Amino acid sequence: MSLDPITLTVIQAGLSQVCDEMDLTFSRAAFSPVIAEANDRSDGIYSAEDGSLIAQGAGGLPVFVGTMQDSTRQLVGRIRDGLTLPPEEGDIYIVNDPYLGGTHLM
Template sequence: MIRLPRTQRTLSRTGDDEPMPDLDPVTLSVLKGRLEQIADEMDATLFRSAFNPIIAEAHDASHGLYHADTGETLVQGKSGLPIFVGTMAFAVRMVIERIAAADAPLNPGDTYIFNDPYEGGTHLSDFKLVRP
């Protein structure tokens, strides 16, 4: 586990945002490598445990980590298909917008699964799982 001191924005006594501390190149590289490894391990876990040969052998899937507010791709796994990474950002954004519109609380462990091609999907056979 990597613990960085003061990596979140805080409010000063006057209510102004304080700037985030600068990351040195070594720390940035370590964080980048760790996030990429997380996405790669998600790929490896699915491909190793999948019963369907399309997923297990052809690696017809993709994983990544996405921005919590915008849904933009932060990192992606190296083994999956890149097309899914591009469409997944739209799927994550749709979940964020739906949750905000419903004023529903996000709870740890909630997982959203869907396959609507008009709401961030590609076609009906592709399922998206989003876990905030």
């Protein structure tokens, strides 16, 4: 499938905006000032096929992106192996397992 540059840019900007909205919700819902005020968080949209990064928001700490991608790959593998239930429409996954690649909520 090929997309013209304008359509691709519009889609990418829309996905980035979704991540920014996730980050805003994450910040507003956080009990910890470290998450809410120090921006010790990150959000992204990842491929269900292989866990690769599709889009990330402008807020939070970009250093988590590599860790989040690995955590997502681990989660995709667990779903594929039947260790975790597959998502249904509207589901999200929140990961805070140091053995899956992170010590923060992602």
